[in-house]
Amino acid sequence: MARKKTKKQSMSLASLVITFLLVAGGYFWAEGTSTVSHRPVTRVENAASRPSEELAHSVLTDTVRAQLGSDLVYNGAGAFVMNGNRTDLDAAVASVPYADNKTKIAQGKVVPTVANALLSKATRQYQKREETGNGSTSWKPAGWHQVRHLEGEYNHAIDRGHLLAYSLVGGLKGYDASTSNPKNIAVQTAWSNQSNRPDATGQNYFETQVRRALDRNKRVRYRVTLIYQSQEDLVPVGSHLEAKAADGSLEFNVFVPNVQQGLVIDYYSGKIHLNQ
Structure with a gap:
């Protein structure tokens, strides 16, 4: 009986050891699998879809910096914050909503420069372009x-970029918010125009903030100033965006x-080359 008990005890101990090894092995295997499956693939893809910091800084020549001012801080997501994110726009004005565009003549062609607007829920456009x-x-x-x-992420280089977006001002009677208004459309890269993520802040990201404010029935002063390296350039090196809600909420x-990313742009002519 003593021998049988010892044998049973030995078998029980061996079973416990095997069970422990299987559990521990399963845990470490799972941990290893989890580590692999949770690698920051998304972050890598996101980073690749926005310009590198070096590329973003590449347009900040002395001429451009003179137009933007010295208080310019990279936001880590492809754009720059100016003047501590504060603007001198006055949104508390007694005026009906409006939109105004200014242009220049470069190489004999009309090119937009600045767009000013006072926006409200009434200027907001919710219908699709084809419907209007x-x-x-x-x-x-x-x-x-x-x-x-x-x-x-972007299979093409450029878009018809609005200074005043169709969604923001398309409801304003008499204003041409189409994609063929030479006063309101400039050549803009697909990333700069479309990107709308906190880690990739193209113009659409900031326009979304304005849209949300208008949806909450806020009145917003909005200004878009295209920055050119020279008077004769056809394509801007970037867009200076400013917005302020009358109640200070935006x-x-x-x-x-x-x-x-991957493109080299000649801003004088607009010609584009791939950065091999």
Whole structure:
């Protein structure tokens, strides 16, 4: 009986050891698998879809910095915060909503420079372009040189970039918010125009903040100033965006560089080359 008990005890101890090894092995295998499956793949992809800090800074020549001022801080997401994100726009004005565009003549062509607007829920456009007669167009702004079939998040180089977005001002009676208004459309990279994430802050990211304010029935002063390296350039090196709500609930002052990872842009002509 004693021997049988000892044998049973030995078998029980061996079973415990095996069980422990299996559990421990399963735990470490699971941990290893978890580590692999949770690698920051998304972060890598996000980082690749926005310009590098070096590329974002590349447009900040002495001429451009003179236009933007010295208080310019990279936000880590492709754009720059200006003047501590404060603007001198006065939103508490007794005026009906309006929109106004200014232009310049460069190389004999009309090129937009500044757009000013006082926005409200009434100027906000919720309908699709096709429903309001502002659908796709074949018109091309000055400096248009498209490149397609690119790899990555954006398969093309440039868009018809609005100074005043259709969604913000498309409800304003008498204002041409189409993609063929030469006073309101400039050549803009797909990233600079479309990107709308906290880690990749293109113009759409800041426009979304304005849209949300208008949806809450706020009155917002909004200004977009295109920054050019020279008077004769057809394509801006970036967009200076400013917004301020009348009640102070929204305010920003930023510069979004007109760049895109993998592209080299000649801002004078608009010609684009791939950065091999």
